[in-house]
Amino acid sequence: MPKILVTGGAGYIGSHTCLALVQGGYDVLVLDNLSTGRKEMVLPPARLVHGDLSDSGLVRELLHREAPDAVIHFAASIVAPESVAAPLKYYCNNVSTTASLALAVVEARVPHFVFSSSAAVYGTAQGCTVDEASPVEPITPYGSSKLMCERILHDAALAHPGFVPVSLRYFNVAGADPEGRLGNVTPDATHLIKVACLTALRVRPVLQVFGTDYPTPDGTCTRDYVHVSDLADVHVAMLRHLEQGGRGGVFNCGYGRGFSVRQIVETVRKVSGVDFPVEHVDRRPGDPPSLVADCSKLVKATGWKPRRDAIEDIVRDTLEWERRRLRQAAD
Ligand code: UFG
Incomplete structure (x- = not known):
């Protein structure tokens, strides 16, 4: 072995x-x-x-x-x-x-x-x-x-x-392990999907969207979220x-496709069923407007096949993990 x-x-x-x-x-x-x-x-x-x-x-x-x-x-x-x-x-x-x-x-x-x-x-x-x-x-x-x-x-x-x-x-x-064994335990995480999920779960009062005037289709930053x-x-x-x-x-x-901050907010609202509040604030320093991977070199070399690239699955696994942690903290 x-x-x-x-x-x-x-x-x-x-x-x-x-x-x-x-x-x-x-x-x-x-x-x-x-x-x-x-x-x-x-x-x-x-x-x-x-x-x-x-x-x-x-x-x-x-x-x-x-x-x-x-x-x-x-x-x-x-x-x-x-x-x-x-x-x-x-x-x-x-x-x-x-x-x-x-x-x-x-x-x-x-x-x-x-x-x-x-x-x-x-x-x-x-x-x-x-x-x-x-x-x-x-x-x-x-x-x-x-x-x-x-x-x-x-x-x-x-x-x-x-x-x-x-x-x-x-x-x-x-995201997190789909079977719930592992996830992100970083305290005070700043990552968009995690923060949006914590807002949907009422752990945080509001999600701040950093910048709506970027040169992107809906004015918010685009990222390639990978499970x-x-x-x-x-x-x-x-x-x-x-x-x-x-x-x-x-x-x-990455996966070679991007989602804007607004699209992530809508996905988290849809998957959680919670219409949580959002506040539009100034840009965060150092955020590039768009960052999406061309990952053809990786795929060609390794034959790697994504299995969980649906953004709903990434959000669902994150939500489930955070829910589980809240339940454990309450017990
Ligand atoms: N965002 C918000 N509100 C939040 C959190 C994030 O609007 O509460 C926005 C950010 O401004 C950015 C996007 O959501 O436009 C993604 O932000 P993240 O903090 O989730 O991730 P970053 O793109 O800043 O950075 C992450 C890692 C870095 C890594 C980078 C590579 O944290 O270590 O991806 O793409 F280098």
Whole structure:
């Protein structure tokens, strides 16, 4: 059974990916410092090592002892607005750790390395969709930190031919495990679908729509919302691609279609059956008008097939997860 070391596997995308890996027949070992992740998000038989990536002795020992076939690296600081106020935290937590982890992985001769990158590398993208050759001009230290990591991995691959890294540029990740086992537990989440669902469930009084004067069909921003379980499947498909000798590189991860903020509001109202209040406010700094993935490179390389791309399903799974958490909190 191939073994995968997953950093940040107790977090939102990491935990869903561990579940998909287990279902795909992999032996999964998670390394997480539980600063934002939760140990109950690591579902057995995946195993959790509570430790920090900056502990290079621990990382080396794990790589030596467990001899994984691949490393998937999620652990990072991920709040873009926070990164503007605390850039050095982002460069230390994201860039330094990725460089030292990659060094340990190369030294341990682990061939495959899958890195969680972000559509934030594109910054204020132009055009209907962006592909991997589109200009990369991040507008936050968070986006810059992800781009720097991509470049570190690219350079390492040139210098070490046995090392095959992949950077997956996630677009707007949303939803929860359709069977209700996992979801987003991030406190104070700012993501549109989650916030809209919490408003429909009366946890929040009103949904603020940031900007209605964008150069988009209905004046609100357009995003490519991808179901977290489909994104988890991308990682499994990518490992299979690498195992078969496939090439590494950079891959967009989305569906290639966008929804505006207004469309999301209407979908959440329809799926929840609640006509919650909305307040139109000024633009939020740093929001590109439109960000939609051209993901043909990913599909061509891996044969990945989305299974939950209906926006109603993404919203329904988010709502169900939040309902379940409210029930648990009330008990
Ligand atoms: N929005 C609102 N009201 C809210 C929350 C969001 O109107 O309460 C709007 C935003 O202004 C934006 C859209 O909904 O236009 C999506 O916003 P999110 O906060 O859900 O997501 P972002 O597009 O800002 O960012 C997310 C991740 C980033 C990642 C990026 C890549 O948070 O880490 O997707 O596309 F880089």
